[in-house]
Amino acid sequence: MAGILVFVEQRKSEIRNASLQALSEAKRQGGAVSAVLPGSGIGEAAAGLGAWGADKIYVADDPNLDLYSSDGYAEVVVKAVEQAQPSAIFFAGTAMGRDLAPTVAARLGVGAIPDAVGLELDGETFSVRRPVYSGKATTTADTAGNTPQIISLRPNVFAAEESAGAGEVVALDGLSLSIRAVVKELLEAEGGELDVAEADVIVAGGRGIKGPENFALIKSLADALGGAVGASRAAVDAGWIEHSHQVGQTGKVVSPSLYVAAGISGAIQHLAGMSSSKVIVAINKDPDAPIFKIADYGIVGDLFDVIPPMVDAIKAL
Amino acid sequence: MNCIVCMTSVPDTASVIKVGGDGKGIDGSGIKWIVSPYDEYALEEALQITEAKGGEVTVVTYGPDRAEAALRDCLARGAHQAVHILGGEATLGDSFTIAKVLAAAIKDREYDIVLCGFKGVGTDCGQVGQMLAGLLDLPHVVNVLELEVGDGSLTAGRDVEGGKEKLESPLPSLVTCQKGLNEPRYAALKGIMAAKKKPVEKIEVASLGVDEGAGGFYKVEKLELPPAKAAGTIIQGEDDAAAAAAELVKLLREEAKAI
Numbered sequence: 112m113a114g115i116l117v118f119v120e121q122r123k124s125e126i127r128n129a130s131l132q133a134l135s136e137a138k139r140q141g142g143a144v145s146a147v148l149p150g151s152g153i154g155e156a157a158a159g160l161g162a163w164g165a166d167k168i169y170v171a172d173d174p175n176l177d178l179y180s181s182d183g184y185a186e187v188v189v190k191a192v193e194q195a196q197p198s199a200i201f202f203a204g205t206a207m208g209r210d211l212a213p214t215v216a217a218r219l220g221v222g223a224i225p226d227a228v229g230l231e232l233d234g235e236t237f238s239v240r241r242p243v244y245s246g247k248a249t250t251t252a253d254t255a256g257n258t259p260q261i262i263s264l265r266p267n268v269f270a271a272e273e274s275a276g277a278g279e280v281v282a283l284d285g286l287s288l289s290i291r292a293v294v295k296e297l298l299e300a301e302g303g304e305l306d307v308a309e310a311d312v313i314v315a316g317g318r319g320i321k322g323p324e325n326f327a328l329i330k331s332l333a334d335a336l337g338g339a340v341g342a343s344r345a346a347v348d349a350g351w352i353e354h355s356h357q358v359g360q361t362g363k364v365v366s367p368s369l370y371v372a373a374g375i376s377g378a379i380q381h382l383a384g385m386s387s388s389k390v391i392v393a394i395n396k397d398p399d400a401p402i403f404k405i406a407d408y409g410i411v412g413d414l415f416d417v418i419p420p421m422v423d424a425i426k427a428l
Numbered sequence: 429m430n431c432i433v434c435m436t437s438v439p440d441t442a443s444v445i446k447v448g449g450d451g452k453g454i455d456g457s458g459i460k461w462i463v464s465p466y467d468e469y470a471l472e473e474a475l476q477i478t479e480a481k482g483g484e485v486t487v488v489t490y491g492p493d494r495a496e497a498a499l500r501d502c503l504a505r506g507a508h509q510a511v512h513i514l515g516g517e518a519t520l521g522d523s524f525t526i527a528k529v530l531a532a533a534i535k536d537r538e539y540d541i542v543l544c545g546f547k548g549v550g551t552d553c554g555q556v557g558q559m560l561a562g563l564l565d566l567p568h569v570v571n572v573l574e575l576e577v578g579d580g581s582l583t584a585g586r587d588v589e590g591g592k593e594k595l596e597s598p599l600p601s602l603v604t605c606q607k608g609l610n611e612p613r614y615a616a617l618k619g620i621m622a623a624k625k626k627p628v629e630k631i632e633v634a635s636l637g638v639d640e641g642a643g644g645f646y647k648v649e650k651l652e653l654p655p656a657k658a659a660g661t662i663i664q665g666e667d668d669a670a671a672a673a674a675e676l677v678k679l680l681r682e683e684a685k686a687i
């Protein structure tokens with residue numbers, strides 16, 4: 112096939128893991144892989160992408176690209192597309208990727224397929240599997256013959272693996288950046304708190320934790336597992352924790368390797384956000400709670416009695 | 429300050445989804461169609477903007493006949509005008525075609541801000557806003573949680589992984605709205621009665637120069653329900669929570685290899 116161009120996302124020159132997953136998946140498809148990386152002071156980060164399968168790395172290094180903008184970054188990707196002439200463009204389905212992919216698509220006059228969890232190549236055409244109805248169903252779709260095929264990949268679904276690429280760095284010049292909506296400020300969460308959308312392990316608390324102070328208990332388990340703290344809408348609506356932690360239909364859709372739901376009943380809108388997690392654990396004192404229907408493992412019991420010895424047992428491993 | 433709100437009607441979020449006879453779409457029987465939850469935030473924001481600054485809210489939807497009920501719901505909550513582009517069954521999930529239809533219907537209207545939900549619940553694409561902005565040549569800001577509209581520009585806040593961004597954009601702009609931006613109002617009885625009498629402008633999609641049968645940009649091959657999950661291992665922990673916890677950790681380590 113004609114090759115895949117992968118948009119690579121960095122923050123402070125650090126490449127996002129989800130982008131390495133996208134790059135690795137592009138490489139596994141077997142054709143030529145190129146990468147496009149906008150940012151400022153990113154020379155070293157760009158050079159490192161050869162180790163992740165990139166044969167060519169299109170770099171736009173400009174102070175105006177330090178913070179993300181839909182306009183600026185779209186312009187860079189379109190420029191790279193002109194040079195690389197790919198048959199497909201992959202994005203990591205992060206907040207940035209999910210904004211940028213359709214923005215680029217509209218500029219190129221094609222559609223885009225978001226949130227891929229499976230890809231199958233038939234000749235030049237990708238059949239893309241993606242969850243719809245918040246995970247209650249899965250659809251398989253393609254871009255109806257339009258190229259380039261623009262696809263964003265759900266984070267933590269495709270494995271990141273190092274593999275050698277030619278790693279040739281090509282500077283993109285002749286950019287005429289016209290940025291209208293600008294990011295004025297990026298405020299990082301305190302202590303570099305791990306976001307549920309990026310986490311490989313999530314421990315989530317619901318109404319059953321009874322009060323905001325008990326998120327400390329949830330966090331102790333999350334910390335022991337090296338994971339992030341999630342929440343049900345009931346906990347968010349009660350004001351116990353910020354909405355950025357909410358998992359579900361009106362929160363984030365996540366697919367970590369391990370999802371622990373404590374004091375969460377398993378309403379359909381919550382399941383919508385986490386049912387594609389690889390291993391699901393439920394802790395609930397109600398044996399009939401619907402969460403047990405999709406749990407791989409569960410404890411029927413009081414979370415306040417169960418979590419502390421769990422933390423101890425994990426620490427003892 | 430005139431606002432245009434793009435609204436789509438979707439199956440109620442508590443609906444049980446079944447695959448329809450063609451194997452590509454859902455079985456619509458027994459489904460209740462509602463204003464897509466994120467579009468409620470867009471509508472509420474537009475109502476608040478016009479209440480503070482004057483101007484009108486026009487709600488535009490692209491959907492089959494049944495979408496009219498959701499459109500009337502928007503009128504009942506206070507929208508001034510409603511535009512119903514008839515069609516949309518064949519193009520479900522085809523964000524770019526949907527954006528083209530909306531752009532054709534919106535481009536000659538007067539507006540300062542276009543507001544959309546950040547995604548349509550169900551198709552879950554989250555792309556129409558960005559594509560529509562591109563086609564209307566507007567700057568856009570997605571996923572807004574905070575919005576302040578000034579004279580010639582707006583400032584917005586949103587969450588990104590592990591942080592928050594503050595943005596500024598000149599008007600006119602397009603924004604897509606995220607949960608947390610506001611508390612959507614419900615329609616009061618008075619509004620519901622008034623909405624019944626308000627006119628709805630009807631537009632045939634073909635008259636906008638879009639051929640729904642032309643193949644579009646998104647071809648669905650099939651729709652499937654997730655395979656039934658095998659029953660999990662459930663441990664009774666009411667009597668001895670510590671033993672249950674130890675057993676669970678052991679299973680996660682040795683059997684699931686998850687920790």
Ligand SMILES: Cc1cc2nc3c(=O)[nH]c(=O)nc-3n(C[C@H](O)[C@H](O)[C@H](O)COP(=O)(O)OP(=O)(O)OC[C@H]3O[C@@H](n4cnc5c(N)ncnc54)[C@H](O)[C@@H]3O)c2cc1C
Binds near residue numbers: 396441
């Ligand atoms: C349009 C719409 C969108 C929605 N979006 C979302 C969404 O994105 N995310 C989401 O989560 N919800 C969402 N909801 C809400 C959803 O329907 C449920 O109301 C919500 O998920 C319930 O949260 P919960 O499980 O924490 O609370 P509850 O349903 O009240 O469950 C609490 C659970 O805790 C258990 N419990 C209590 N005490 C203990 C204890 N000591 N030890 C162990 N277990 C205990 C109880 O047995 C119970 O099962 C949405 C609803 C609507 C209508």
